[in-house]
Amino acid sequence: MLIEQLINGLTLGSIYAIVALGFTLVFGVLGIINMAHGEIFMFGAFIGVILTTSLQAPLWVAFMSAIVITAMMGFLLEKFALRPLRNKQGVSHLAPLISTIGVSILLENLSHHLFGAGNHPFRASFAQISFEIGSVTIYLVQLVIFVISVILMMALSFWLGKTKAGKALRATAENLETASLLGVDTKRIITMTVIIASAMGGIAGILVGMAFNSVTPQMGLSMGLKGLAIIILGGMGNVKGAMAGGLILGLAETFIVVYGDSGYRDAIAFLAIIIILLIRPQGLFGQKISA
């Protein structure tokens, strides 16, 4: 029982971690909270549902399409909602936040019109396959989700740490002007960051569809809000913090459902960030910035 819940928590947490990574990448490079990330995630989930159930496409096709479409959404988001605000005189630092709230509202209601308000079940053929180790039941889906998440996180860490593009991205995150003086094409890096973050959101969307067997237009909002909570928990712009924060939140939510009141599940994330911000504003893994 305990081990099964632990596995459930880790599955949920690894999805949260991927969503939070999308937030943290954008925040790290641009200093912007992308409120539309949850909705892009939700579109990824819908693309997965529609391709696998309505069009009977295999899962890998659904994955590829979700990645491509959400990446395109990221590109459009950057081009129409973020770029016009950059380097503009007299724009408050809150403008990009408000602008992405606009995108999120637009996308959520667009999906209401496109897909309907109801719940869409996700029928992955292997969803019910499970095997038992001792007395513990593990679903294959959970394993797949966990493996994909870990691969994604490792790939991202490697890419950020070792490749030239990753280094350019980190340099841009450190200081945009200096990076551009040193010959980094910051405009390209910014676009690329938003695209990668959005594609990760799309992947997380399909994974959530598989894990919970349901996709609704409202899921973007709740997931987006949790992603925000996680990056505050883990420290803004901190990649490792986002991963750890996601796992912590996933486990915490799973255990409150088991041992506490399931109704308050969605409130944990926010109670946690309110407490974190009061005690340790830089987040669990963040470094103190001197003002």
Next chain:
Amino acid sequence: MLAELINPYYLQVASFVLINIILGISVYIPLSTGQLSLASAGFMGMGAYTSALLTIHFELPIVLGIIAGTLVAGIMGVLIGIPTLRLQGVYLAIVTLGFGEVIRVLFVNWESLTKGSVGLSGIPHMGREILASLREFGFNPQSLGLQNNQFIFLTIFFLLLVITAFIIWFFRRQHSSRVGRAFAAIKLDEKAAESMGINITYYKVLAFAQGAVIAGFAGALYAHVLAYISPADFAYHRAVEILVFTVFGGSEVIWGPVFGSLFLTLMPEVLRFISEYRYMLYGLIIIIMMAVRPQGLIDVHLLELLKSKTAKRRQKYGAGNQKSM
């Protein structure tokens, strides 16, 4: 003649416009010190639930219920405002957003008190209560040539109109006072304001709490005008809607949120076909406004322009008083 003109439906819409104007102002006030608060919907919900529960269970007069709701929201505003002062910009926005979510989850789950997502019904209706108490003094709306229904909505409308006018008047006065100048200084540059001897902690908490008080007040009014509330009324969408009023109308002068609330509340009523796409349109409005005119439609510049135009016209025709504004 009068009786035909007074359509309860129009009056109802007009009442919502006025409540939305108050809500728009509740975002504008913290924003005038540079704090983006997305907790207005949460404070509104606290005001609404406090007042509704007190009037339902303890049969308190509506006035006392509204005052209690406003106070609870205000106290909560101070409690949230003091710790969140350490937070800047986006952090504050997220925490206030999170606060709103926590409040909503609380309303949904505290079923013994709030009846969960079903919502509270049977809240004393402001207009009906006024009518009932006037009846005791022997007043009958028919003597004015009005039906009961018309009289009820008319009283609500005028009551709200007076309240809204008072709130606008108050904040316009405050804007040109010591407090208003402090707010403006903090918005421009916190460090500079502090070095000039402005107590930023005090003024930021003041602005945040004022926003909370106004939102709680609007929520309490909302509960007694609609007589039915549910947690969904105070969710994220409400917070965004209130934000859009201010962003669209303008966040520099108080006429911005007033205009924004007026326009955006009336638009779906006038253009019926739009109401289905209302939120999509809200999203587009936000994106376009931020890219093209981030300060909102009505800004200081526009007001100056209007003022100088009317002044010129006066000079030209030699009419009107010559008193300077």
